[in-house]
Amino acid sequence: MSKILIIEDEVAIAELQRDYLEMNGFEVEVCGDGEVGAKEALEHEYDLIILDLMLPGMEGYEVCRTIREQKNIPIIMVSAKKEDLDKVYGLGMGADDYMTKPFSPSELVARVKAHLSRYERLVGQVKNKNEVIEIRGLRIDKTARRVFVEGEEKIFTTKEFDLLTFLAGHPNHVFSKADLFREIWDMESVGDIATVTVHIKKIREKIEKSSDKPEYIETIWGVGYRFKV
Numbered sequence: 320m321s322k323i324l325i326i327e328d329e330v331a332i333a334e335l336q337r338d339y340l341e342m343n344g345f346e347v348e349v350c351g352d353g354e355v356g357a358k359e360a361l362e363h364e365y366d367l368i369i370l371d372l373m374l375p376g377m378e379g380y381e382v383c384r385t386i387r388e389q390k391n392i393p394i395i396m397v398s399a400k401k402e403d404l405d406k407v408y409g410l411g412m413g414a415d416d417y418m419t420k421p422f423s424p425s426e427l428v429a430r431v432k433a434h435l436s437r438y439e440r441l442v443g444q445v446k447n448k449n450e451v452i453e454i455r456g457l458r459i460d461k462t463a464r465r466v467f468v469e470g471e472e473k474i475f476t477t478k479e480f481d482l483l484t485f486l487a488g489h490p491n492h493v494f495s496k497a498d499l500f501r502e503i504w505d506m507e508s509v510g511d512i513a514t515v516t517v518h519i520k521k522i523r524e525k526i527e528k529s530s531d532k533p534e535y536i537e538t539i540w541g542v543g544y545r546f547k548v
Protein backbone atom coordinates (compact mmCIF):
# COMPACT_ATOMS: atom_id res chain seq x y z
CA MET A 320 0.00 0.00 0.00
CA SER A 321 1.43 3.38 -1.03
CA LYS A 322 1.89 5.88 1.78
CA ILE A 323 1.16 9.56 1.18
CA LEU A 324 1.95 12.63 3.26
CA ILE A 325 -0.34 15.67 2.96
CA ILE A 326 1.20 18.93 4.18
CA GLU A 327 -1.79 21.29 4.34
CA ASP A 328 -2.85 23.77 7.01
CA GLU A 329 -6.51 24.09 5.94
CA VAL A 330 -8.11 21.27 7.92
CA ALA A 331 -11.22 20.88 5.75
CA ILE A 332 -9.16 20.57 2.55
CA ALA A 333 -6.68 18.18 4.13
CA GLU A 334 -9.46 15.94 5.45
CA LEU A 335 -11.22 15.89 2.06
CA GLN A 336 -8.00 14.93 0.29
CA ARG A 337 -7.25 12.28 2.90
CA ASP A 338 -10.75 10.76 2.67
CA TYR A 339 -10.64 10.43 -1.12
CA LEU A 340 -7.14 8.98 -1.10
CA GLU A 341 -8.00 6.46 1.62
CA MET A 342 -11.12 5.45 -0.34
CA ASN A 343 -8.76 4.61 -3.19
CA GLY A 344 -6.56 2.38 -1.07
CA PHE A 345 -3.80 4.77 0.03
CA GLU A 346 -2.39 5.14 3.52
CA VAL A 347 -2.39 8.84 4.41
CA GLU A 348 -0.78 11.06 7.04
CA VAL A 349 -1.61 14.77 7.44
CA CYS A 350 0.59 17.57 8.76
CA GLY A 351 -0.51 21.20 9.09
CA ASP A 352 2.86 22.94 9.55
CA GLY A 353 5.58 23.41 6.95
CA GLU A 354 8.59 22.89 9.19
CA VAL A 355 7.06 19.89 10.92
CA GLY A 356 5.96 18.49 7.55
CA ALA A 357 9.47 18.72 6.13
CA LYS A 358 10.87 16.93 9.18
CA GLU A 359 8.20 14.22 8.89
CA ALA A 360 8.95 13.72 5.19
CA LEU A 361 12.67 13.33 5.79
CA GLU A 362 12.48 11.08 8.84
CA HIS A 363 9.86 8.64 7.53
CA GLU A 364 9.26 6.75 4.31
CA TYR A 365 6.54 8.09 2.01
CA ASP A 366 5.79 7.28 -1.61
CA LEU A 367 4.39 10.71 -2.52
CA ILE A 368 3.86 14.12 -0.92
CA ILE A 369 1.00 16.57 -1.50
CA LEU A 370 2.34 19.97 -0.50
CA ASP A 371 0.42 23.20 -0.01
CA LEU A 372 2.25 26.39 -0.92
CA MET A 373 1.10 28.72 1.88
CA LEU A 374 2.01 27.12 5.20
CA PRO A 375 2.86 28.24 8.73
CA GLY A 376 6.36 27.50 9.97
CA MET A 377 7.96 27.15 6.53
CA GLU A 378 6.49 28.03 3.15
CA GLY A 379 5.87 25.30 0.61
CA TYR A 380 8.67 26.33 -1.73
CA GLU A 381 11.23 25.90 1.05
CA VAL A 382 9.65 22.63 2.20
CA CYS A 383 9.88 21.32 -1.35
CA ARG A 384 13.52 22.35 -1.72
CA THR A 385 14.43 20.79 1.65
CA ILE A 386 12.80 17.46 0.80
CA ARG A 387 14.20 17.36 -2.70
CA GLU A 388 17.76 17.73 -1.40
CA GLN A 389 17.48 14.27 0.17
CA LYS A 390 14.62 12.43 -1.51
CA ASN A 391 13.46 11.88 -5.05
CA ILE A 392 9.86 10.85 -4.41
CA PRO A 393 7.03 12.61 -6.31
CA ILE A 394 5.86 15.95 -4.89
CA ILE A 395 2.56 17.49 -5.99
CA MET A 396 2.39 21.17 -5.06
CA VAL A 397 -1.07 22.70 -4.55
CA SER A 398 -1.92 26.38 -4.25
CA ALA A 399 -4.57 29.02 -4.83
CA LYS A 400 -1.94 31.03 -6.72
CA LYS A 401 -2.73 30.82 -10.42
CA GLU A 402 0.08 32.86 -11.94
CA ASP A 403 2.38 31.01 -14.33
CA LEU A 404 5.37 32.46 -12.48
CA ASP A 405 4.29 30.68 -9.28
CA LYS A 406 3.95 27.38 -11.17
CA VAL A 407 7.34 27.80 -12.81
CA TYR A 408 8.96 28.62 -9.46
CA GLY A 409 7.31 25.66 -7.74
CA LEU A 410 8.43 23.26 -10.45
CA GLY A 411 11.87 24.83 -10.31
CA MET A 412 12.09 23.99 -6.60
CA GLY A 413 11.67 20.32 -7.51
CA ALA A 414 7.92 19.75 -7.53
CA ASP A 415 6.72 17.16 -10.04
CA ASP A 416 3.31 18.76 -10.53
CA TYR A 417 1.41 21.94 -9.65
CA MET A 418 -2.35 21.95 -9.06
CA THR A 419 -4.33 25.18 -8.71
CA LYS A 420 -7.09 25.34 -6.09
CA PRO A 421 -9.94 24.63 -6.28
CA PHE A 422 -9.70 21.23 -7.93
CA SER A 423 -11.78 18.09 -7.69
CA PRO A 424 -10.61 15.36 -5.31
CA SER A 425 -10.99 12.84 -8.13
CA GLU A 426 -8.49 14.80 -10.23
CA LEU A 427 -6.04 14.75 -7.33
CA VAL A 428 -6.43 10.99 -6.98
CA ALA A 429 -5.87 10.54 -10.72
CA ARG A 430 -2.68 12.61 -10.63
CA VAL A 431 -1.43 10.78 -7.55
CA LYS A 432 -1.89 7.44 -9.29
CA ALA A 433 -0.20 8.69 -12.45
CA HIS A 434 2.85 10.03 -10.60
CA LEU A 435 3.21 6.90 -8.47
CA SER A 436 2.99 4.68 -11.53
CA ARG A 437 5.61 6.73 -13.37
CA TYR A 438 7.92 6.82 -10.36
CA GLU A 439 7.66 3.07 -9.82
CA ARG A 440 8.57 2.46 -13.47
CA LEU A 441 11.59 4.76 -13.23
CA VAL A 442 12.79 3.17 -9.98
CA GLY A 443 12.36 -0.27 -11.50
CA GLN A 444 14.44 0.73 -14.51
CA VAL A 445 17.22 2.06 -12.29
CA LYS A 446 17.23 -1.06 -10.13
CA ASN A 447 17.39 -3.29 -13.17
CA LYS A 448 19.91 -1.16 -14.99
CA ASN A 449 23.04 -2.63 -13.43
CA GLU A 450 23.51 -6.11 -12.03
CA VAL A 451 25.40 -5.78 -8.77
CA ILE A 452 26.79 -8.21 -6.19
CA GLU A 453 27.27 -6.72 -2.71
CA ILE A 454 28.86 -8.69 0.12
CA ARG A 455 30.29 -7.20 3.33
CA GLY A 456 31.71 -3.99 1.90
CA LEU A 457 32.61 -5.54 -1.46
CA ARG A 458 30.58 -4.22 -4.40
CA ILE A 459 30.90 -5.83 -7.82
CA ASP A 460 29.06 -4.00 -10.61
CA LYS A 461 28.81 -6.72 -13.25
CA THR A 462 27.27 -4.41 -15.84
CA ALA A 463 29.85 -1.64 -15.55
CA ARG A 464 32.64 -4.13 -14.72
CA ARG A 465 33.77 -2.12 -11.69
CA VAL A 466 34.77 -3.26 -8.20
CA PHE A 467 34.58 -1.23 -4.99
CA VAL A 468 35.94 -2.14 -1.56
CA GLU A 469 34.46 -0.04 1.25
CA GLY A 470 33.53 2.56 -1.35
CA GLU A 471 37.01 2.73 -2.93
CA GLU A 472 37.29 1.57 -6.52
CA LYS A 473 39.89 -1.09 -7.31
CA ILE A 474 41.20 -1.63 -10.82
CA PHE A 475 40.94 -5.18 -12.18
CA THR A 476 42.21 -6.81 -15.33
CA THR A 477 39.64 -8.60 -17.49
CA LYS A 478 40.46 -12.07 -16.18
CA GLU A 479 40.76 -10.91 -12.58
CA PHE A 480 37.28 -9.40 -12.81
CA ASP A 481 35.83 -12.48 -14.51
CA LEU A 482 37.34 -14.78 -11.90
CA LEU A 483 36.14 -12.69 -8.95
CA THR A 484 32.66 -12.35 -10.44
CA PHE A 485 32.41 -16.08 -11.09
CA LEU A 486 33.42 -17.00 -7.54
CA ALA A 487 31.18 -14.33 -5.94
CA GLY A 488 28.30 -15.47 -8.14
CA HIS A 489 28.63 -19.00 -6.73
CA PRO A 490 29.05 -18.38 -2.98
CA ASN A 491 30.15 -21.22 -0.71
CA HIS A 492 30.81 -23.47 -3.70
CA VAL A 493 34.26 -25.07 -3.86
CA PHE A 494 35.94 -25.00 -7.27
CA SER A 495 39.19 -26.72 -8.18
CA LYS A 496 41.88 -24.76 -9.99
CA ALA A 497 41.16 -26.85 -13.09
CA ASP A 498 37.45 -25.95 -12.85
CA LEU A 499 38.23 -22.25 -12.62
CA PHE A 500 40.72 -22.35 -15.49
CA ARG A 501 38.13 -24.08 -17.65
CA GLU A 502 35.38 -21.60 -16.72
CA ILE A 503 37.36 -18.35 -17.01
CA TRP A 504 39.90 -19.16 -19.72
CA ASP A 505 37.47 -21.42 -21.58
CA MET A 506 39.98 -24.22 -22.05
CA GLU A 507 41.35 -27.24 -20.27
CA SER A 508 44.16 -26.49 -17.83
CA VAL A 509 46.76 -28.74 -19.44
CA GLY A 510 48.88 -28.34 -16.34
CA ASP A 511 48.60 -24.53 -16.39
CA ILE A 512 46.63 -24.16 -13.16
CA ALA A 513 49.36 -21.88 -11.78
CA THR A 514 47.63 -19.12 -13.76
CA VAL A 515 44.63 -19.44 -11.45
CA THR A 516 46.86 -19.25 -8.36
CA VAL A 517 48.51 -16.05 -9.59
CA HIS A 518 45.15 -14.40 -10.35
CA ILE A 519 43.70 -15.37 -6.96
CA LYS A 520 46.75 -13.81 -5.30
CA LYS A 521 46.27 -10.55 -7.23
CA ILE A 522 42.55 -10.44 -6.44
CA ARG A 523 43.22 -10.95 -2.74
CA GLU A 524 45.72 -8.11 -2.73
CA LYS A 525 42.95 -5.82 -3.96
CA ILE A 526 39.93 -6.92 -1.92
CA GLU A 527 41.26 -8.51 1.27
CA LYS A 528 42.36 -6.59 4.35
CA SER A 529 44.98 -9.29 4.83
CA SER A 530 45.98 -11.72 2.10
CA ASP A 531 47.19 -14.11 4.79
CA LYS A 532 43.75 -14.17 6.45
CA PRO A 533 41.29 -13.80 3.55
CA GLU A 534 37.69 -12.84 4.40
CA TYR A 535 36.29 -13.45 0.92
CA ILE A 536 38.23 -16.04 -1.10
CA GLU A 537 39.10 -19.03 1.04
CA THR A 538 41.64 -21.70 0.11
CA ILE A 539 40.37 -25.25 0.58
CA TRP A 540 43.64 -27.13 0.80
CA GLY A 541 43.97 -29.98 -1.65
CA VAL A 542 40.76 -28.98 -3.43
CA GLY A 543 40.60 -25.36 -4.62
CA TYR A 544 38.89 -22.10 -3.65
CA ARG A 545 35.59 -20.99 -2.18
CA PHE A 546 33.99 -17.54 -1.93
CA LYS A 547 32.71 -17.16 1.63
CA VAL A 548 29.47 -15.37 2.53
